[in-house]
Amino acid sequence: MSSLLDIPYIHSPERSLYHRFDLHLPHNAGDVINAATKANPLICFVHGGAWRSEDKSDHVGLARSLADAIGFAVAVPNYRLTGSDHEFQHPGHAEDILHFLTFLLNWEGPEHDNTGRLYDPTKLYLMGHSCSAHMLASIFLDTSPVTPSLLPSTSLLQSVQGIVTSEGIFDIDLLLVHFPSYRDWFIEPTFGDLAAYSKFSVNKYPFRNEAIRWLVVHSQGDTLVDVAQSEAMLGHLRDLKKNSHQSDIHANLNRLRREHNDILKGDPIFVDIVRDFILTDDSKYNKHPEDTYGDNA
Numbered sequence: 001m002s003s004l005l006d007i008p009y010i011h012s013p014e015r016s017l018y019h020r021f022d023l024h025l026p027h028n029a030g031d032v033i034n035a036a037t038k039a040n041p042l043i044c045f046v047h048g049g050a051w052r053s054e055d056k057s058d059h060v061g062l063a064r065s066l067a068d069a070i071g072f073a074v075a076v077p078n079y080r081l082t083g084s085d086h087e088f089q090h091p092g093h094a095e096d097i098l099h100f101l102t103f104l105l106n107w108e109g110p111e112h113d114n115t116g117r118l119y120d121p122t123k124l125y126l127m128g129h130s131c132s133a134h135m136l137a138s139i140f141l142d143t144s145p146v147t148p149s150l151l152p153s154t155s156l157l158q159s160v161q162g163i164v165t166s167e168g169i170f171d172i173d174l175l176l177v178h179f180p181s182y183r184d185w186f187i188e189p190t191f192g193d194l195a196a197y198s199k200f201s202v203n204k205y206p207f208r209n210e211a212i213r214w215l216v217v218h219s220q221g222d223t224l225v226d227v228a229q230s231e232a233m234l235g236h237l238r239d240l241k242k243n244s245h246q247s248d249i250h251a252n253l254n255r256l257r258r259e260h261n262d263i264l265k266g267d268p269i270f271v272d273i274v275r276d277f278i279l280t281d282d283s284k285y286n287k288h289p290e291d292t293y294g295d296n297a
Contacts, residue, residue: 002027003060004110009077009103010096021077021100022056023118024063026070038116041123041161042104043067043074043278048130048167048261050186051093052082062264062271070275073119075104086189090200091147094135098150101126101139105155125278126163129264130225133168137202137233140212146199152208162213164274167225167260170233172197178226203236210241213248215277217270219256219263227253250277 003024010019043066047054056076063074079096082088104124109116128136137143139150140163169175173196176183191200198204214237218230230253237249252273256263263270 026067042119045127046132051190133165141205157209164215166217171201215250221257224260
């Protein structure tokens with residue numbers, strides 16, 4: 001049993017394919033799920049695609065690589081996308097992801113199966129790529145003045161141990177300065193026709209739970225979303241922690257060299273970075289000599 005596919009996280013009469021997720025188990029789990037496997041954390045990867053494209057099935061290879069490298073199950077959800085009519089907009093995508101994460105807290109395992117739970121729901125690690133980095137930040141930073149529907153429960157806030165963002169979009173106005181064509185392509189369809197999008201830029205909001213660790217990753221080879229996005233988010237997270245534990249905020253902005261989505265397609269360095277963040281003690285993490293931010297200065 002290496003993968004469980006198309007598990008619904010919202011039960012509705014239409015049985016939408018957008019409200020389903022896949023669960024990929026590490027190969028060493030075998031066919032018998034033992035107590036040790038059930039005590040492991042769960043990794044959740046949320047795909048990108050400019051709020052308008054991609055599917056969980058596009059990231060099977062990454063999920064399996066992460067599961068085997070780290071030894072934990074990896075869940076990959078779908079969520080509703082903005083269509084050509086532009087009727088479905090932010091924060092609807094993030095609302096779906098919040099439903100998904102809340103579902104994981106209480107899911108008892110596959111139906112018609114005696115396996116039971118396949119992970120410890122009190123130990124979640126979340127990964128957001130590109131636009132889904134914005135979604136996760138919208139949920140786990142306090143954006144309630146703008147998006148009050150994105151309110152995670154206390155249980156969810158306590159269950160999330162760490163959040164990894166890769167090639168993330170955080171400051172929308174800054175993005176449009178560097179990539180003005182993105183306004184018509186996906187920003188206006190997703191957020192509406194506005195003069196400015198400052199209220200939707202997540203690098204201005206406070207923590208909901210300061211105990212959650214963050215890792216901000218960006219490739220030097222990304223030509224679709226520039227590193228200024230991750231630098232802005234990293235600076236904001238560190239400012240929030242300036243009077244407490246900055247060691248909870250990690251970054252890796254120098255080691256990766258591949259294009260925006262190519263880091264998700266078999267780049268062993270990306271998998272290693274995520275593995276080290278999840279498995280390694282803070283004092284030992286990110287000491288690579290090429291990483292400017294490796295010492296969390």
